[in-house]
Structure formats: C-alpha cells, structure tokens
Amino acid sequence: MAEKINIIGGGLAGSLLSICMAKRGFEVNLFERRPDMRKNRISAGKSINLALSTRGLKALEQVGLDKEIMKEAIPMYGRTIHSRTGEINYQPYGKEGQAINSVSRGLLNIQLLELADAYENITLHFNAKCIDVNIEQGLATFEMEGGTKKTFSSDRIVGTDGAFAATRARLQSTDRFNYSQSYLPVGYKELIIPPGQGAKFMMEKNALHIWPRGAFMMIALPNPSGDYTCTLFMPFEGEKSFSKLHTESDVKQFFDEEFPDAVPLMPSLLKDFFTNPTSSLVTVRCYPWSNGGRLTLAGDAAHAVVPFFGQGMNCSFEDVMVLDECIGNYYPNWNKAFDEYQKQRKPNADAIADLAIANYTEMAEKVGDKVFLHKKQVEHKLCELYPNDFKSQYELVTFSTVPYKQAQDRGLVNDLILAYIIDHKLEEQLHNRELILPVIKNKGMM
Amino acid sequence: MAEKINIIGGGLAGSLLSICMAKRGFEVNLFERRPDMRKNRISAGKSINLALSTRGLKALEQVGLDKEIMKEAIPMYGRTIHSRTGEINYQPYGKEGQAINSVSRGLLNIQLLELADAYENITLHFNAKCIDVNIEQGLATFEMEGGTKKTFSSDRIVGTDGAFAATRARLQSTDRFNYSQSYLPVGYKELIIPPGQGAKFMMEKNALHIWPRGAFMMIALPNPSGDYTCTLFMPFEGEKSFSKLHTESDVKQFFDEEFPDAVPLMPSLLKDFFTNPTSSLVTVRCYPWSNGGRLTLAGDAAHAVVPFFGQGMNCSFEDVMVLDECIGNYYPNWNKAFDEYQKQRKPNADAIADLAIANYTEMAEKVGDKVFLHKKQVEHKLCELYPNDFKSQYELVTFSTVPYKQAQDRGLVNDLILAYIIDHKLEEQLHNRELILPVIKNKGMM
Numbered sequence: 001m002a003e004k005i006n007i008i009g010g011g012l013a014g015s016l017l018s019i020c021m022a023k024r025g026f027e028v029n030l031f032e033r034r035p036d037m038r039k040n041r042i043s044a045g046k047s048i049n050l051a052l053s054t055r056g057l058k059a060l061e062q063v064g065l066d067k068e069i070m071k072e073a074i075p076m077y078g079r080t081i082h083s084r085t086g087e088i089n090y091q092p093y094g095k096e097g098q099a100i101n102s103v104s105r106g107l108l109n110i111q112l113l114e115l116a117d118a119y120e121n122i123t124l125h126f127n128a129k130c131i132d133v134n135i136e137q138g139l140a141t142f143e144m145e146g147g148t149k150k151t152f153s154s155d156r157i158v159g160t161d162g163a164f165a166a167t168r169a170r171l172q173s174t175d176r177f178n179y180s181q182s183y184l185p186v187g188y189k190e191l192i193i194p195p196g197q198g199a200k201f202m203m204e205k206n207a208l209h210i211w212p213r214g215a216f217m218m219i220a221l222p223n224p225s226g227d228y229t230c231t232l233f234m235p236f237e238g239e240k241s242f243s244k245l246h247t248e249s250d251v252k253q254f255f256d257e258e259f260p261d262a263v264p265l266m267p268s269l270l271k272d273f274f275t276n277p278t279s280s281l282v283t284v285r286c287y288p289w290s291n292g293g294r295l296t297l298a299g300d301a302a303h304a305v306v307p308f309f310g311q312g313m314n315c316s317f318e319d320v321m322v323l324d325e326c327i328g329n330y331y332p333n334w335n336k337a338f339d340e341y342q343k344q345r346k347p348n349a350d351a352i353a354d355l356a357i358a359n360y361t362e363m364a365e366k367v368g369d370k371v372f373l374h375k376k377q378v379e380h381k382l383c384e385l386y387p388n389d390f391k392s393q394y395e396l397v398t399f400s401t402v403p404y405k406q407a408q409d410r411g412l413v414n415d416l417i418l419a420y421i422i423d424h425k426l427e428e429q430l431h432n433r434e435l436i437l438p439v440i441k442n443k444g445m446m
Numbered sequence: 447m448a449e450k451i452n453i454i455g456g457g458l459a460g461s462l463l464s465i466c467m468a469k470r471g472f473e474v475n476l477f478e479r480r481p482d483m484r485k486n487r488i489s490a491g492k493s494i495n496l497a498l499s500t501r502g503l504k505a506l507e508q509v510g511l512d513k514e515i516m517k518e519a520i521p522m523y524g525r526t527i528h529s530r531t532g533e534i535n536y537q538p539y540g541k542e543g544q545a546i547n548s549v550s551r552g553l554l555n556i557q558l559l560e561l562a563d564a565y566e567n568i569t570l571h572f573n574a575k576c577i578d579v580n581i582e583q584g585l586a587t588f589e590m591e592g593g594t595k596k597t598f599s600s601d602r603i604v605g606t607d608g609a610f611a612a613t614r615a616r617l618q619s620t621d622r623f624n625y626s627q628s629y630l631p632v633g634y635k636e637l638i639i640p641p642g643q644g645a646k647f648m649m650e651k652n653a654l655h656i657w658p659r660g661a662f663m664m665i666a667l668p669n670p671s672g673d674y675t676c677t678l679f680m681p682f683e684g685e686k687s688f689s690k691l692h693t694e695s696d697v698k699q700f701f702d703e704e705f706p707d708a709v710p711l712m713p714s715l716l717k718d719f720f721t722n723p724t725s726s727l728v729t730v731r732c733y734p735w736s737n738g739g740r741l742t743l744a745g746d747a748a749h750a751v752v753p754f755f756g757q758g759m760n761c762s763f764e765d766v767m768v769l770d771e772c773i774g775n776y777y778p779n780w781n782k783a784f785d786e787y788q789k790q791r792k793p794n795a796d797a798i799a800d801l802a803i804a805n806y807t808e809m810a811e812k813v814g815d816k817v818f819l820h821k822k823q824v825e826h827k828l829c830e831l832y833p834n835d836f837k838s839q840y841e842l843v844t845f846s847t848v849p850y851k852q853a854q855d856r857g858l859v860n861d862l863i864l865a866y867i868i869d870h871k872l873e874e875q876l877h878n879r880e881l882i883l884p885v886i887k888n889k890g891m892m
Contacts, residue, residue, distance in 0.1 A: 172627070176682075176726050180626030181618070236622075280622050 002027045002121070003332075006140055006154035008130050009033075009161030012105070013299030013316040015112035017160060019063050020324040022119040024331075029152060030116060031128040031142060033161070038110050048190065048229045049221050050108070051076070051100040051208070051310030053398045059317035065111060072107060074222045075099035080207040081367050086261040090207065091367065091376060094392075095384060098399050100208070100310055102221045130166040133157065135174075135291045156334060157295040158323075160316075163284055163304035168297055177286065184281040184306060186216070186360065187242055188233045191272045193265045195226025202265050203228065210363055211259050216240055217364040218259055230266070233364065242278050281306045283353050289342040293334030296341065298323055303349035308359035309397060311352050315404070319345055351404040355397065355411075375418050381430050382417075382440070389440050390417070417443040448473045448567070449778075452586055452600035454576050455479075455607030458551070459745030459762040461558035463606060465509050466770040468565040470777075475598060476562060477574040477588060479607070484556050494636065494675045495667050496554070497522070497546040497654070497756030499844045505763035511557060518553060520668045521545035526653040527813050532707040536653065537813065537822060540838075541830060544845050546654070546756060548667045576612040579603065581620075581737045602780060603741040604769075606762075609730055609750035614743055623732065630727040630752060632662075632806065633688055634679045637718045639711045641672025648711050649674065656809055657705050662686055663810040664705055676712070679810065688724050727752045729799050735788040739780030742787065744769055749795035754805035755843060757798050761850070765791055797850040801843065801857075821864050827876050828863075828886070835886050836863070863889040 005021050007014050010032030018030040052060075052073060060066040077099045078092040093100060116122045127145035134140075141151045159167025171177050196202050201222060203209060209220040209228070216234035223229060235241040245251050248270045255263050263269065284304035290296040299316035323341045330337035366372040382390040393411030396402045402410075420439055421427065429435055451467050453460050456478030464476040498506075498519060506512040523545045524538035539546060562568045573591035580586075587597045605613025617623050642648050647668060649655060655666040655674070662680035669675060681687040691697050694716045701709050709715065730750035736742040745762035769787045776783040812818040828836040839857030842848045848856075866885055867873065875881055 176629040178626075178628050180624075180628070182624050182626070183622040 003156065004029070004154040005156045005158065006031065006138075006152055007158045007160055008133075008140060008167050009159065009165070009299075009301065010109075010113065010124065010126070011160065011162060011299070012109055012112065012313055013301075013320055014158075014160030015109060015116050016059060016063065016317060017158060017298060017320045017323070018116045018122050019112070019119065020320060021327075022116070022122045023063075024324075024327065026121065028119070028122045029125060029154065030122060031125045031130065031140070031152075033129045034126065036113075036124070036126040037106060038113060048105060049102050049223055050105050050313050051221070052103045052108075053100045053310065053314050055311075055401055056314040056317045057101075058401060059321050062321065063112075063115065065115060068111060069103060069108060070101065072224055073101035073103045074224060075101050075206055076208045076221070077206050078208075079367060080204050080209045082209060082211045082259070082261055083368065084213070084258065084260070089373070090204075091373070092380065094395050094399050095387070098395075099206070100398060102208075102223065104223065105313075130161060133159075133167055133170040133295070135170065135295050138294060156293070159295065159297045159301045160299045161301050163282055163300045165297065165301035167295065168284075168286060168301050171286070171288075171291060171295070171297070174291065177288070179286045180284070182283045182285075184283075184357070184360070185235050185237070186233050187236050187278045187280050188231050189242070189273065189278050190276050191218075191230040191232060191266060191269060193220060193228040193230055193262070194267065199226035201226050201228075210367060211262065212364050212366075212368040213240075213258055214365050214368075216258075218262065219363070220262075230262070233360070236278075236280075245273070248274075283357065285350065285353060287342070287346055289346070290338035293336075293338055296323070296338045302345070303353060305349075305353045305356045306360065307356070308363055309352065309356040311356065311397060311404075315349065315352050318401070319349075348404040351408040352397070355393075355404070355408055375422065378418055378421055378427055378430070379414065382421075382436075385430055386433075386437065386440060389437060390414075413443055449602065450475070450600040451602045451604065452477065452584075452598055453604045453606055454579075454586060454613050455605065455611070455745075455747065456555075456559065456570065456572070457606065457608060457745070458555055458558065458759055459747075459766055460604075460606030461555060461562050462505060462509065462763060463604060463744060463766045463769070464562045464568050465558070465565065466766060467773075468562070468568045469509075470770075470773065472567065474565075474568045475571060475600065476568060477571045477576065477586070477598075479575045480572065482559075482570070482572040483552060484559060494551060495548050495669055496551050496759050497667070498549045498554075499546045499756065499760050501757075501847055502760040502763045503547075504847060505767050508767065509558075509561065511561060514557060515549060515554060516547065518670055519547035519549045520670060521547050521652055522654045522667070523652050524654075525813060526650050526655045528655060528657045528705070528707055529814065530659070530704065530706070535819070537819070538826065540841050540845050541833070544841075545652070546844060548654075548669065550669065551759075576607060579605075579613055579616040579741070581616065581741050584740060602739070605741065605743045605747045606745050607747050609728055609746045611743065611747035613741065614730075614732060614747050617732070617734075617737060617741070617743070620737065623734070625732040626730070628729045628731075630729075630803070630806070631681050631683070632679050633682050633724045633726050634677050635688075635719065635724050636722050637664075637676040637678060637712060637715060639666060639674040639676055639708070640713065645672035647672050647674075656813055657708065658810050658812075658814040659686075659704055660811050660814075662704075664708065665809070666708075676708070679806070682724075682726075691719070694720075729803065731796065731799060733788070733792055735792065736784035739782075739784055742769070742784040748791070749799060751795075751799045751802045752806065753802070754809055755798065755802040757802065757843060757850075761795065761798050764847070765795075794850040797854040798843070801839075801850070801854055821868065824864055824867055824873055824876070825860065828867075828882075831876055832879075832883065832886060835883060836860075859889055 002025055004027045007018050007030045010030050018028050021028045057066050060069055078090055081089040128142040131143050132141040138154045139151050144150050159165050161167055172179050205222050211218040218230055218232045220228040220230040237243050251273050282304055289302045298319040305312050322344055326337040326341040379392050383392050393407055396407035448471055450473045452475045453464050454477050456476050464474045467474045503512050506515055524536055527535040574588040577589050578587040584600045585597050590596050605611050607613055618625050651668050657664040664678045666674040666676040683689050697719050728750055735748045744765040751758050768790055772783045772787040825838050829838050839853055842853035
C-alpha cells in the first residue's frame with residue numbers, strides 16, 4: 001500500500017508539493033484552512049501579484065504548468081524609477097530578453113489546485129484549520145467547516161502552512177528547536193492604479209515601477225487587466241510614517257508631495273488608503289525543519305522572507321523541488337531524505353532572507369542615488385561583455401538556479417570588482433579584455 | 447480601591463516582585479504552576495544552587511532578606527581549576543573579600559514566598575497553570591488542581607513564568623513581536639560529590655571548581671550540607687559528547703580519563719549519570735516586553751540566558767528592581783512605566799545573554815590556557831593597583847550594579863589595554879603609575 005502523506009497548507013508551495021508527491025505514487029491529502037478559492041475568489045490576505053522568475057518557472061516546468069502560467073504573465077524587463085519631480089529612469093534587470101514576470105497569486109494557486117485535483121491519489125480538504133499535530137504518531141487534527149474536529153493519520157507530514165504555520169508552532173515546543181521571528185520597522189499598504197479606457201496601461205507596462213524616497217517607497221506591478229497593484233512601504237513610526245497619516249488631507253498632502261506623477265492615476269487613493277490594512281513584514285528563521293523522518297517544513301513555514309527580492313514564491317518552489325529530489329534519492333529512508341533536504345536548503349533560505357532585507361535599502365534608497373546608478377551601469381556592462389565570467393548578484397538570484405548562498409557570496413566579490421574598476425577609472429575600458437578579465441578573475445580568487 | 451496586579455509565575459522573580467508590588471499598596475495575586483514548595487520540597491526542574499552576587503544581593507536587601515539568605519550561603523572567592531593530571535590552580539574572582547555566593551534555589555524561593563505570604567494584600571495560588579491570557583481585558587485563565595479552569599481579572603499582568611512562559615507565548619501571536627529561541631549545541635547533566643564523614647567538604651569549600659577540557663567541562667558548587675552539585679556541560683553530538691556515552695563502561699572510562707581526581711569523590715556517579723536527565727541550554731530574546739500598560743514580562747520570561755556567567759537570577763532580580771522603580775516614577779501612567787522599564791532593561795538583558803554565551807568558551811577552554819591565565823593575572827593586578835581607573839568586566843558584571851551593557855563595552859576596551867601591556871612587555875612595570883595610567887586612560891578614550 002502506498003505511503004500516506006499529509007500536506008498541511010494548500011497555498012502555492014503545498015499545492016505544488018502535492019502534485020510532486022502524487023507523481024511519486026504516494027497517497028496525498030492536502031489540507032487548506034481557507035475555502036476552495038476556485039469557487040469563491042478570495043484574497044489570501046497576501047499580495048495580489050508576485051514576481052515569477054527562473055527558479056519558480058523551472059519548478060512549474062516540472063509539473064507542466066509553465067507555459068500556461070506564462071500566457072497570463074506580464075514580463076517586466078527592468079525597473080522604472082520615478083523621481084519626486086516626475087522624471088523617469090529605466091534600469092534593466094538583466095541582459096536583453098531577461099525579465100521577471102508579474103503573475104496573479106490567486107490564478108497561479110487555482111491552476112495548481114486544479115492540476116492537483118486531477119490526480120486520483122490526491123484528496124483536497126478545504127476549510128480545514130490545523131489545530132494540533134502529533135508528530136510521533138503522524139496525526140494532524142483540524143477544525144473543519146462548522147467547527148467539528150477531525151483527526152487524520154499519515155506516514156509523513158509536510159507543513160506548508162505559511163509564515164504563521166501551525167506545524168512549526170508544534171515543532172517550536174520540541175527541545176532544541178531554534179526559532180526567530182523578526183519584524184521590520186516598515187509596514188505596507190496595497191493601493192491601486194486602475195486601467196484607462198479600453199484596459200489601457202497608464203504607465204509603461206513591461207516594468208516594475210519604483211518611487212524611491214529614502215526611508216520609504218511605493219512600487220507598482222502591472223496586472224493583465226491593465227491595472228497596477230501599488231504597494232506603499234513605509235516605517236510605522238517616525239517623521240514620514242504611517243503613524244503620521246491620520247486624515248484624508250494628511251494622505252493627500254503626503255502623496256502630492258512624494259508621488260505627484262502617480263496621484264492623477266489613483267482616483268480611489270483616499271478610499272483605498274483608509275479601507276486597506278497596514279500590514280507588517282516578518283522574517284522567520286528556524287532549525288531543524290524536520291523531526292526525524294516524520295515531519296518537515298517547506299516554503300514560508302520554514303523561512304518567511306520579506307518581499308524585496310521578489311523571491312518568496314521562487315524560493316518556496318525551489319524547496320519543493322529539492323525536497324522532491326531528496327525523497328527520490330533516499331526513499332524509503334525518510335529520515336535521510338528530510339535531513340539532506342534541510343541541510344541543503346537552510347543556508348540558502350538564510351541567504352535569501354538576508355538579501356531580501358538588504359534589498360529594501362537598495363530599492364527605497366539607492367536606486368535613486370547617482371553613485372549607485374553608476375555602479376549598476378558598470379555592472380550591467382560587465383554582464384553583457386563578459387557573460388561567462390561576470391554575473392551580477394541580481395542575475396544569479398533571479399535568472400539562474402545557482403544556490404542563493406553562492407549568489408550572496410558572489411555579490412560580495414562583485415562589489416570588490418566594481419570598486420576596483422571605479423577607483424581606477426576603468427569605466428571607458430570595459431571592453432579591453434586583457435585589462436578587465438584579470439580584475440574579474442583575481443578579485444574572484446580573493 | 448487599590449489596583450489589582452496578577453503576577454504569573456511564583457519563582458524567584460515573581461515572588462520578589464509580588465513583595466515589591468504589595469509594598470506599593472497594590473492588591474497582588476501570585477500564581478504558580480507547581481505545588482507549594484514550602485510543603486513538599488520539589489525540584490523546580492532547574493539547577494539546585496545558584497551564584498548570588500552584588501545585583502541579586504542589592505535586590506534582597508531592599509526587601510530585607512539579604513542577611514538571612516547570606517547566613518546560609520557559601521562564599522566562593524575564586525575558581526579552582528582542576529587539570530587532567532589532578533593539578534590545581536586558583537584564580538580569584540575579584541579583590542580581597544569579593545565573592546560570589548552559592549545559595550540554594552529552593553531555600554531562597556521558600557524564603558521569598560514566606561515573606562510574600564505575610565503580606566495581607568498578596569494572595570498565593572499554587573497548582574495554577576496559566577493556559578490563556580487576554581491582554582486587553584486583563585484576564586488570565588488557569589488550569590487549577592484537579593483540572594478545573596478558573597479565570598482571574600486584574601488591572602495589570604506581569605509574566606514571570608520562566609523561559610517557556612505562557613504569557614510570552616500570548617505576546618508571540620501579537621503583530622510585530624520579535625522573538626528568538628536559540629539553543630547551544632551543548633547540554634548539561636547534574637551529578638553529585640557527597641560530603642565526607644561529619645559533613646566534611648571533600649574539596650576546597652570556598653571556591654567554584656572547574657574541570658576545563660576544551661569543548662566540554664565539569665563544574666562543582668558547594669552546598670551548606672557539605673556536598674557539591676556538579677554539572678557536566680558537553681556537546682550533544684560529536685567525538686566527546688553525550689551521544690557517545692551509552693553504557694556504564696563508556697561513562698566510567700570517560701570520567702577516569704577526563705576527571706580522574708573527581709571520580710573517587712563521586713561514589714554514585716554511574717547511577718546519577720543514567721538517572722538524571724540531560725538538559726538543553728536556551729537563550730530567549732524578545733521585544734517588546736510590554737503590551738501597552740496592561741502586561742509586561744520580567745526575568746527568564748523576557749530573556750532566558752545560559753548559566754555561564756552566573757547572572758540569571760541576579761539579572762532577573764535587577765529587572766524587578768527596575769520595574770518597581772519605573773512604576774514608582776510614573777504611576778499611574780502604566781504605559782510609560784512599562785515602556786521605560788523595557789527600554790532600560792532590553793539592552794542590558796541582551797548584553798548579559800551575549801556575555802553568558804561567551805563565558806562558556808572562557809570556562810571550558812580558556813581557563814586552562816597559559817596565555818589566557820597570564821592575561822588574567824595582569825588584569826587582576828591592574829584591578830588591585832588602579833581600583834578607581836581599571837575594573838575588569840567580570841568585576842563590573844558580578845561585583846557592581848553598572849548596567850550590563852556598559853560592562854560588556856568596557857570588556858572590549860580592557861582587552862585593548864591588556865593587549866597593549868602584554869605586547870609592550872610592561873608586566874613588570876604595572877606599579878609605574880606614570881607609565882600605566884595613560885595606557886588605561888587612553889585606551890578607554892578610543
């Protein structure tokens with residue numbers, strides 16, 4: 001008889017994992033706290049659109065969903081920077097043709113659930129809120145619709161129940177479980193730029209828009225229907241902060257001063273501002289992710305990251321791929337499979353968590369800074385001129401499947417290379433291979 | 447009518463706090479999960495004896511218990527280091543007469559509870575396990591003896607319920623609560639050296655004994671009845687670790703090799719080793735400690751530290767003093783009182799947590815190292831020769847009430863001073879004030 005796997009959390013990571021496990025022939029139960037989003041489209045209490053990039057696409061490819069998802073995606077080839085005076089500056093993300101893709105979280109989740117539902121060996125359970133887990137006995141107890149409690153047994157449990165995971169809470173009370181939850185002093189609020197007449201995009205369509213203002217910023221991602229989901233990221237407290245925006249006139253004045261070119265595009269700004277919640281941004285780290293061969297965590301449940309590198313979903317999908325591969329390599333030794341998985345993923349999850357936090361400063365502050373822009377231009381040229389020898393950290397994170405930890409380390413080396421080139425005023429000689437290649441290679445050896 | 451304060455956790459911090467609050471005229475309820483330890487002497491699941499030093503003594507003085515406690519205490523004036531070959535080396539902790547004091551955790555707790563019980567405005571509740579807290583409404587729900595549930599209302603709640611506090615767990619689910627629990631790879635096991643005939647101390651009585659062995663160590667603290675509580679600190683995994691000691695012969699061989707001079711003094715070693723648990727060592731950090739003016743945390747509930755600086759209780763008692771002082775300064779503005787308290791204590795709690803972790807390396811590894819011993823000797827002489835200008839970090843932490851953060855910072859400066867003196871071979875000229883005083887003062891300015 002096939003082993004039973006209970007997957008707790010039917011978001012992006014959980015629904016993808018259910019498909020991978022079904023493909024391996026296991027008997028899969030997938031439990032989701034919310035109602036079936038295919039019937040009533042509801043917000044997951046999370047951001048509306050996400051940036052899908054190479055790692056995520058590779059995972060979708062393995063379950064045959066990549067092409068379908070990409071049909072509905074909007075490629076964003078770079079950042080469009082909006083200054084306070086309405087000037088616009090464009091920074092490409094990668095080489096010609098490289099883009100991150102704005103996709104709808106809801107639609108992606110629905111497509112994954114539909115694919116999962118087509119497997120005979122996957123059973124979907126909605127409105128099932130996990131309230132207890134007995135790791136040793138493989139039992140998970142849920143509060144079902146209407147308040148009844150139901151316990152399901154299994155051979156293995158995977159917790160994909162997000163940043164505030166019930167499965168992880170259960171691990172937290174086991175001995176020697178390291179855990180941290182750490183909030184940024186910055187919160188966020190979603191706003192909207194609606195389409196013009198005939199679903200017209202009111203700004204550049206194929207770009208991620210940023211209004212960098214130092215300690216705070218607004219960003220906007222395009223949606224297929226012609227609208228943009230805007231997000232204002234700003235400190236909770238301080239001079240320019242959510243705590244200072246009490247009245248409609250506070251908000252109006254603030255937006256008029258800071259984002260004058262956006263205001264005419266945001267007719268429902270004041271209503272949206274006071275209707276939509278101000279949410280917080282948490283980084284969660286823990287270890288071990290696994291408890292013997294009985295239970296493991298994946299996705300946000302194992303490592304919630306802040307959204308500033310656009311890698312949350314991509315990282316979670318990569319978890320699923322690595323977990324699936326480890327099970328493939330070591331089954332039926334679940335202990336070994338879960339242990340190899342966590343050992344491989346933990347340093348990479350830590351790296352992307354760090355990079356995401358650091359990227360807030362880059363997006364909110366540096367992208368508007370001349371010295372930084374110059375450095376980015378030199379970096380971009382090096383990427384184009386030396387594609388085999390020089391790869392930017394952004395490129396490695398976003399357009400490759402090199403482990404995040406390696407991308408992080410490479411970023412430090414790149415900083416040395418760029419500092420050397422700029423210090424020695426070599427910007428006009430970047431094409432001189434005999435001069436530049438040794439700089440790239442030697443710094444890489446340091 | 448007096449405001450009602452519910453204190454959850456009747457350990458050392460909670461019982462001391464109840465007395466301070468009663469003195470201020472509040473109506474105090476003190477809830478303790480365990481039975482009344484005055485009736486049945488039970489272990490708190492924690493170490494048997496503790497090192498009471500200046501900060502803790504100052505707190506006890508304020509409630510008039512210091513002299514009574516010190517009657518039963520054993521002063522330890524320094525460390526007695528036991529080498530593998532049985533050689534003994536003595537390092538004084540401070541100047542002539544300065545000592546840390548071995549006291550019984552149980553006895554100290556009982557004396558605090560008895561004092562609390564004498565106050566008409568304190569009600570003690572035992573066998574009351576906190577299972578829920580409603581912060582906004584000031585409600586705390588307990589599972590009482592026999593399993594009945596009872597809810598108590600109050601104006602303010604203070605959580606003094608230890609490293610695994612239920613009160614803190616409630617805060618953990620509030621937005622923007624930063625939290626971490628981090629385990630050392632090292633565990634511990636308590637063992638015993640019984641008294642000789644006529645309650646004779648079988649080793650030096652007035653010292654803390656250490657058997658430093660690099661990655662692991664044993665320590666022993668004297669008890670008034672002539673016995674020593676020994677603690678073996680050792681990694682859970684690895685070459686020399688708990689995971690390698692399976693059989694009686696494993697344990698016997700290990701102790702014979704590592705602690706040959708202690709073995710003859712430990713007749714029940716093998717029985718104790720397999721009967722007593724192997725416990726883990728956690729550092730807990732969180733912030734904020736307070737939720738408005740309704741609830742705050744103190745002691746291990748706010749900041750569990752590892753035991754290697756002997757400051758856990760002293761730090762908790764200092765929390766209570768500062769909290770009491772802030773309430774005195776700002777009452778009836780509880781919001782302000784709790785906020786000032788947490789702002790004052792948080793950096794100091796973080797500092798002692800760091801220092802305690804660092805002290806494991808010092809105790810297990812460095813105290814047996816010649817270079818370190820030389821440095822300590824120079825430091826000790828500077829303390830004696832320049833009492834107004836040079837204070838060691840250990841002295842500041844243990845024999846003063848200078849904030850822990852300041853003591854930590856001063857330790858870094860002292861390292862520079864000592865490095866300078868040793869690098870310049872000034873050890874023989876320490877008494878030369880014209881030469882040495884500028885070194886002390888200038889490094890202090892850096």
